[in-house]
Amino acid sequence: MALFGALALVIFVLVRPMEIWPELAQLMPLELLAVFTALALAWEAFTRGRTRISSPQLIWLFAFLVWCFAVTLAKLGADAGLTIMRAVSLGPIFMLLVTFALSSIGRLRAMAAVLIGLLALMSAVAIHQAAQPRQCLEMHGEDDETVFVADGRECTASSRCERDGARPDTEYRCERVGLLRTYSTGGRVCWRGQLGDPNELAVYIGIVLPFVFWFAAKRDPTSAERDNRSRATMIAAVAIGLMGLWTVVLTQSRGGQVVLCAVVLMVFVRRFGLWSVLAALPLLLPVILLSGREGAEAESSSLERANILSEGLELARANLLLGVGALQFAKEVSIGFAAHNSYLLVAAELGVPGCVLWCGLLWMTIKIPVSIVRRPPEGLDPSIIGFAEALAVSTIGLLVGVFFLSFTYKQVFLVWLGLAGGLYGTVRRACPEFRIQTTRRDIAGICAFAVIALVAVRLASALGGRG
Numbered sequence: 001m002a003l004f005g006a007l008a009l010v011i012f013v014l015v016r017p018m019e020i021w022p023e024l025a026q027l028m029p030l031e032l033l034a035v036f037t038a039l040a041l042a043w044e045a046f047t048r049g050r051t052r053i054s055s056p057q058l059i060w061l062f063a064f065l066v067w068c069f070a071v072t073l074a075k076l077g078a079d080a081g082l083t084i085m086r087a088v089s090l091g092p093i094f095m096l097l098v099t100f101a102l103s104s105i106g107r108l109r110a111m112a113a114v115l116i117g118l119l120a121l122m123s124a125v126a127i128h129q130a131a132q133p134r135q136c137l138e139m140h141g142e143d144d145e146t147v148f149v150a151d152g153r154e155c156t157a158s159s160r161c162e163r164d165g166a167r168p169d170t171e172y173r174c175e176r177v178g179l180l181r182t183y184s185t186g187g188r189v190c191w192r193g194q195l196g197d198p199n200e201l202a203v204y205i206g207i208v209l210p211f212v213f214w215f216a217a218k219r220d221p222t223s224a225e226r227d228n229r230s231r232a233t234m235i236a237a238v239a240i241g242l243m244g245l246w247t248v249v250l251t252q253s254r255g256g257q258v259v260l261c262a263v264v265l266m267v268f269v270r271r272f273g274l275w276s277v278l279a280a281l282p283l284l285l286p287v288i289l290l291s292g293r294e295g296a297e298a299e300s301s302s303l304e305r306a307n308i309l310s311e312g313l314e315l316a317r318a319n320l321l322l323g324v325g326a327l328q329f330a331k332e333v334s335i336g337f338a339a340h341n342s343y344l345l346v347a348a349e350l351g352v353p354g355c356v357l358w359c360g361l362l363w364m365t366i367k368i369p370v371s372i373v374r375r376p377p378e379g380l381d382p383s384i385i386g387f388a389e390a391l392a393v394s395t396i397g398l399l400v401g402v403f404f405l406s407f408t409y410k411q412v413f414l415v416w417l418g419l420a421g422g423l424y425g426t427v428r429r430a431c432p433e434f435r436i437q438t439t440r441r442d443i444a445g446i447c448a449f450a451v452i453a454l455v456a457v458r459l460a461s462a463l464g465g466r467g
Contacts, residue, residue: 002044005037006101007114009094013411014118014204016193020181030090030411037097053428055099055421056368056436060361065092067354068326075325084327091414098415102422103429105384111419112211112387116240119208122201123243126189129178130250136161137183139171150177189250194412202256203401205244206263207394207416212237212244213267214390245283249291255404257288263397270389305340309461312339316348316454323351326409341460342402342413343453349408352450358408359450360438361417366395368420368436377431384426391419403456 012033018024068088073081102108136155137148155161161172176184182191188198195201216237248256261284268276311333315324324332326349329339339345347355369392376385398416407413427434 001040002037002101003107003110005033005040006098006107007110009033009037009097010111010114010415011118013094013415014193014195015121019192034090034093034097037101041097041100053103053425055364055424056438057361057364057417057421057424058096058099059438060357060364061092061095064354064357064361065089067357068350071322071350071354072325074322075328081325084325088326088409091409091411094411095414095418095421098418099421099425102419103425105381105387105426108387108419108422108426109383111422112214112390115208116212116215116237119205119212119244120240122191122195123205123240123247125179125182126191126201126247126250127243129176129182129184129189132176132178134174134187135177136166137173137175137177138167139173148173148175148183150183188252189247194410197405198251199253199255200405202248202251202253203259203398203405204412205248206256206259206401207397209241209244209260209263210267210390210393210397212241213271214386216241217271217386245287249287252291255401257291258404259397259401260284260287262400263393266393266396270393304335304337306461306463308333308335308337308340309344309457311335312341312344312348313454313458313461316344316351319348319351321351321353323347323349323354325349329406338406340404340406341457342406342408343450344457345406346408347454355454356447356450359453360442360446362399363442363446363449364436364438365417365420366392366399367442368424369395371436372423372427377427377434380427380431384423384430388423388427391423395420403453403460 009030012018012029018029065088069081069085072084072088075081076084098111102111133154134156135150136153137150140147140149153161153165155174158172158174161174166172176187176189178184178189180192184190185196185198189201190196190198191201191204195204216234245260248260264280264284265277268280272279312329315329315332329345329348330336332348339348343355343359346358350358369388372380372388373385373392376388395416398413401407402413424436
């Protein structure tokens with residue numbers, strides 16, 4: 001039951017059915033699923049005597065949350081601070097539930113299958129969306145509550161929607177409308193909710209691909225039936241992978257290109273050696289060439305990001321110790337946009353200590369699968385080692401991707417961190433002597449990681465400004 005709850009929770013976080021059927025939102029489905037999963041975990045512990053194994057990530061997660069809570073209260077006061085922390089706390093709760101629910105390789109495999117299935121769904125919807133003519137969308141509401149309604153008129157630009165048959169006092173956008181109430185952004189395909197931006201969709205595809213490769217590489221030739229299943233799995237994995245690659249092209253996401261290249265190159269080098277990079281290039285070059293953006297719109301986007309990074313760095317410098325409080329970045333910068341960089345976002349909102357604690361959480365997350373791959377316990381199931389390898393590549397791709405996204409508190413991001421916690425519990429249950437702890441070398445690496453990340457932000461700001 002706990003597995004069912006965790007899988008349903010991830011599906012609701014990523015698919016957002018309450019945006020398709022708004023009536024569902026009144027039932028608070030995410031909160032209900034979280035409670036159901038927690039109760040199922042308690043029931044398993046009571047009836048099966050199954051102890052929950054803590055992950056080395058959790059001390060960093062708790063320290064980060066305590067600091068976030070204290071800073072936000074100090075900066076914004078009790079009323080606003082508590083409201084914000086209620087919004088921020090859902091992601092960490094989901095991370096804990098996923099960590100404790102994925103307690104075996106079978107459960108990890110089920111979660112990977114769900115993530116791959118969602119990749120296939122999102123890619124199919126995005127490809128269909130890209131084939132649709134542009135329509136006029138009426139904008140209702142404000143900010144996060146904005147609802148877009150297609151009025152049936154085809155268009156080539158928003159200005160035409162506002163002239164021909166427009167309703168008074170109504171704003172319009174000219175976009176492609178897809179299945180499941182999805183629509184494009186500036187003509188670029190996207191999903192909804194926490195993946196409602198083309199860049200977020202492209203990064204999701206990139207970090208799921210290692211699990212697609214993992215399923216495709218599995219072989220069990222002990223019987224003809226199992227061999228046929230392996231072939232069918234490989235064919236399905238190849239089809240889903242190609243759909244994902246085409247979707248990245250349609251997103252026209254430069255950050256997505258970087259993540260995709262990093263993931264594919266890591267997989268090829270790990271599996272086939274350094275020279276396999278040459279074999280990966282024919283796969284990657286068409287994606288890079290076809291998904292590039294040029295012209296005034298692309299230049300404006302680059303300059304806008306450079307300005308945001310520059311203002312964000314000044315904001316972080318002016319608030320080195322405490323930051324400005326969680327979810328306050330867009331309110332503090334003149335352009336009023338998100339940071340488009342998770343490392344800068346956490347430094348500006350929670351100060352240097354908050355940035356170090358957050359980087360500590362990321363460091364221990366990547367240390368778990370990497371340690372399992374580099375020094376697997378004797379007798380560990382090879383399937384677990386294969387999953388650890390896929391998760392290591394996926395997590396590295398995620399850490400690259402969040403350099404271009406404001407993912408610090410996002411539920412989908414923290415759910416992903418929970419996969420490493422589930423993997424650690426699975427290995428500890430099979431091999432109790434296996435342990436991962438935070439060492440002095442880790443502390444030094446975490447501090448260096450935080451510094452390098454912020455230096456990279458500074459370089460990105462400088463290069464973007466010149467462009």
